[in-house]
Amino acid sequence: MPRTPLDLRLSVDHLSILDSDGNLDTALEPDIAAGDLKRMYRTMVLGRRLDERMVRLQRQGRIGTFAPIKGQEASQIGAVATLRREDWMVPSFRETAAMLWRGWPIEQLLAFFAGRLEGGRPAPDQRDLPITIPVATQLPHAVGLAYAAQYRGDDAVVMAFFGDGATSEGDFHEAMNFAGVWHVPVVLVCQNNQWAISVPIKKQTHSRTLAQKALAYGFPGIQVDGNDVLAVYAASREAVLRAQAGEGPTLIECVTYRLGVHTTADDPTKYRSEAEVREWERKDPLTRFGAYLEKKTLLEPGLEEELDAEIARAVAVFESLPPADPLTMFEHAYGELPAHLRAQRQEVGERLARTAPDPPAAGEPLPPPPMRGQRKTSRWSN
Amino acid sequence: MPRTPLDLRLSVDHLSILDSDGNLDTALEPDIAAGDLKRMYRTMVLGRRLDERMVRLQRQGRIGTFAPIKGQEASQIGAVATLRREDWMVPSFRETAAMLWRGWPIEQLLAFFAGRLEGGRPAPDQRDLPITIPVATQLPHAVGLAYAAQYRGDDAVVMAFFGDGATSEGDFHEAMNFAGVWHVPVVLVCQNNQWAISVPIKKQTHSRTLAQKALAYGFPGIQVDGNDVLAVYAASREAVLRAQAGEGPTLIECVTYRLGVHTTADDPTKYRSEAEVREWERKDPLTRFGAYLEKKTLLEPGLEEELDAEIARAVAVFESLPPADPLTMFEHAYGELPAHLRAQRQEVGERLARTAPDPPAAGEPLPPPPMRGQRKTSRWSN
Amino acid sequence: MVKLNMVKALNLALLQEMERDPDVLVLGEDVGVDGGVFRVTEDLHRTFGGKRVIDSPLAEAAIVGTAVGMALYGLKPVCEIQFSGFAFQCFHQIENHAARYRQRTQGRFHCQMVVRMPYGGGVRALEHHSESEEQFYAQVPGLKLVVPSGPRNARALLVSAIRDPDPVIFFEAKALYHAHKEEVPEETEALPIGQARVAQEGRDLTLIAYGAMVRVALEAAEVLRAEDGAEAEVIDLLTLSPLDRETLVGSVAKTGRAVVVHEAPRSFGPGAEIAASLMEGAFLALEAPIRRVAAVDVPWVGFAREKASVPDVPRVVAAARETLAF
Amino acid sequence: MVKLNMVKALNLALLQEMERDPDVLVLGEDVGVDGGVFRVTEDLHRTFGGKRVIDSPLAEAAIVGTAVGMALYGLKPVCEIQFSGFAFQCFHQIENHAARYRQRTQGRFHCQMVVRMPYGGGVRALEHHSESEEQFYAQVPGLKLVVPSGPRNARALLVSAIRDPDPVIFFEAKALYHAHKEEVPEETEALPIGQARVAQEGRDLTLIAYGAMVRVALEAAEVLRAEDGAEAEVIDLLTLSPLDRETLVGSVAKTGRAVVVHEAPRSFGPGAEIAASLMEGAFLALEAPIRRVAAVDVPWVGFAREKASVPDVPRVVAAARETLAF
């Protein structure tokens, strides 16, 4: 065979069920119970409203920098909605909606972004990892969790989130490769929101899709309309079922868009056009899903107000948290505090007793940070 | 488009020109001048003979551990033979034949494996990087060199070598991705010799070929019979010409086999069968290329003896090297020696003057190393 | 002279070096169109174009690894790692290669390159955005590690780093970026790498600091003068590696007492080397043990608790008083 | 009791811990069928199968990164990094995650895992195969760093490391693997992590070492006794972090003099912390500056020149004599 194309069956599908013009492919429409549909929509809206509230809290100095999710609600909720409680969720740093779905209390997320360690503690029975900040580094953890589940004979599936930029990191590659070789029950959900801070996907990789990267590891990749919660759900469900059935990993590329700032320290007007943003605003996942629910008469009146009240209650809880006790910073450094840390804790304790006034309570406004940030962008000024 | 296969043209060719039964695809036969064919064969044989000589030197304690190339001569020479002197060659640690082709003196390679820094110094006009030991870490350097060539408007192409195991490392992925995005003149030659020490390719990745990994980065990958020097040459030539023409990177997977030990500290009988080795011995690249040259009456009589004499001369030069002067270890730590190293050099100098007998000359036998190694394996016992 | 903050001063250094030498180029995440998340590379992309000011994919090892390749070719890349907390991703490229090519090739190749990274706390940032990892670089033979303490020396040291034939790790304290402005000459100026600065003379005790802690040390010195009548000499290291032991030992030989201040965790941190070197160089002059004021030895305390960990003026003053009273 | 070299002793620890606890598993490059390039995991694959003794792909970050995931699930992975010189590839996983999950999740998750790696010279090996990188781990809060000095304590410490609820970096001196055999009890035995061992008592000076340097220190002590009539106390650290300052200070409070010996480069190395801690803890007892005998501060000297860099008995003796004569 001198020069022969190898028969490797290298192909990638694109999945779209409910498009931005409201067209629905009924043959592919996933069968989701009404209650679940309502809860999905509710969590998407909650995510969006919380985002907005958090921007204000950040502007007021009550929390630090965070990464808004606006535009990506469908990619997150369509995916996590296919998980059971005993499955694992491994977020990156932009999964507020997914985390809300998985039961993270709002006040805890706020505490996290207020620089409090308490914010990172999952509930005792919760199979979620906390927010991971170094891009792509959580992906090997997801694969390790999936290996452990398989090793123990547990039925659990692991779902991990990451961005388009994350696919450039070595850790993405190594995790994908281990997932393929070990054939573990992991679903890798890439939210391709077109940008990694200021770097557009075209500068991130020369491959035409991110889904096709799975082919390098010998397992399936699929591209879905990430603003179509039904498509994301359908693809995720298929992947979760494959994983449960011992058929190994799947990469899902959700094609979506970050409508807001990268983080509250970012100014997107520096690197992208208003026109592009407007274009994507027309594909808003909330509008589309809302219309779908409307047809099914599943829209709850007064939902937004209800969610705002829920947020307000959580903010109140957050603001009434007692001030962070510096001495607790030693608590979980090790299983048992070693001698040198006992000495340091004592030293800090004595110092605080001598000098420090009480640190401000969590919700109290703090002085503006000396680093760049808080640029007002048109998209957040309303 | 509900669920549509994307038209991504994801395919990989396999190239074979001269098979192990001597069948030649004359349509694809590359046009190589007789003198070049002879030099290619000569270097392949030199590589094989030197390998054998080095094993004996290692057994005698005259050099340390090294990685033999037996079986991979075609993959190396077919590839580097397409380079010009102004092109760059970036080896890993198993490219003795390629390095000989590129002009590295034998005695210098011996010095390298005798733990002497002098062994790593390329000639002033030589565009070769030295041996790189940490797997895959040289690949970003190759991409950076290629970027620099492009930046300067130089015509140079960069060719980098690595193994199948290397494709699992994050650095491989990151280098491939940068190569794709930057569209640089680099040719990435993977010698898939089926094993990474004791780990077979099946445990290394779940993808069916290594060539298809290029598809994740949006540039071509091709699989060639790596024991067929004509196929390796043809694929490399095409890739080099593409690179020169500004058409970007290529990944070449040479399917070959390591017939010997991983390094002289390895015992392959622990992890692979004699039968597998015998199987591949029948595909020996030297036999195949020798037969091809014989038909062209290009085989030089007495070649082996001549090469053995060349090796013997080099070994003699190596053995007569003056002992390594410890004080020179400070020489190239920095462009200019900082104060603390001047102090350390002085201290070492005084100490040596007081106490040390001359260290043994490079070629003098050294005591056997305390680490495992030097296991006799059947393949090396003859 | 223009009055610039540290961000603008660094930007000026890059601009002028790039104008001067076409081999100097910049690469990293968001350094191009966006001008860097801290704006240190602002406008360079517009001035020099995308081939010289490269918005790289999100991969630190390849940023440094390709820069190594560029440097081997003869270019002089300046990499930006977005936060020092993400530099462990490229640590193998720094330690295995940038630091070693010169020796490995016995001078045939070398890596004239700079790796800039913002480090340190005080900016209410999340995990991996507030840590101080200078020790990891200080201890790698073959590297130089520079830590400026203000706009003017930051600019002059970055110029030197770019011109230095060896790989230089350039730590920029985030807390200093916008902290204050200084007069900076328009003409390029350079400061020697490897030389500490006596920021303030004194004879009773030596305070040793670098980066954002220099200001803390100077303020502590002020308190000591005002409240204790003690004259502290303040040394601003500027370069951590190679360490200017001569200046340090000279000062402590005179004062007999020293306090080292840094934001990195205390144990096995830079203060240890400074203390050990001072003991070796000025043992007979020492009137008290050298104290270290540093962050606590826990992974990350969260910015809500950061103040209790990172050295501040009262802690330095307290340590100085104990040292004076010893 | 059986007489075992360090390789076999470590192998025994792994075997027995795996028999005892089904959550313990082993992963790394060539640890399975091949039994590890140094044979430390020999036969485990045969005994426990490929699911528990995993021949991983060639990727250090994923070895440690997936082990972190396994540990979060409740397994107790023991990773092997083939040589410490290749551990920078996974350093971000160690520093960013293994060391931090406990604190990040406030105790909800933690990483009970071990990362074993051979380190150090004396084996005529190539670049990245002979270096001593212990300082990089010693300084990371959240980690423990153990360095055994012989077969019996290696086995007992590996047992403790596997049972320890925190991530333990386990440095194995290659030079010790086959250096000597020791009686090792067949019954499992454990040694406390964080506790140094007084290898030999003495009152004139303290020699402080760990790993392969303990033997060098003991031999130096012997020379000092025989030739100088000086009694050296030899401390074998066993654990570098957390450092057993109490034992160190106790010894130097008695002897007043100390020499620290290590294979890592001198500047910013472990000896600095030891010296600084001793100054803090035993200042008034010190009769001479604490000396450090360490490798020279250059990237890699090549094994043909290694002997001139790595500490040996004559160098330790010389440093001890200077210290005694101070």
Ligand SMILES: Cc1ncc(C[n+]2csc(CCOP(=O)(O)OP(=O)(O)O)c2C)c(N)n1
């Ligand atoms: C290892 C690492 N490098 C750099 C950063 C800084 N950083 C934070 S988010 C980000 C971009 C991430 O892009 P993408 O993966 O597409 O996710 P998105 O922000 O779009 O959700 C960068 C560079 C980081 N957090 N981690």
Ligand SMILES: Cc1ncc(C[n+]2csc(CCOP(=O)(O)OP(=O)(O)O)c2C)c(N)n1
């Ligand atoms: C980063 C790194 N990890 C581990 C090693 C140890 N090691 C040396 S060669 C090798 C296997 C390499 O396999 P492959 O890439 O297939 O090349 P081959 O040896 O087959 O030529 C390993 C694990 C290394 N040199 N570098």
Ligand SMILES: [Mg+2]
């Ligand atoms: Mg993105």
Ligand SMILES: [Mg+2]
């Ligand atoms: Mg191989």
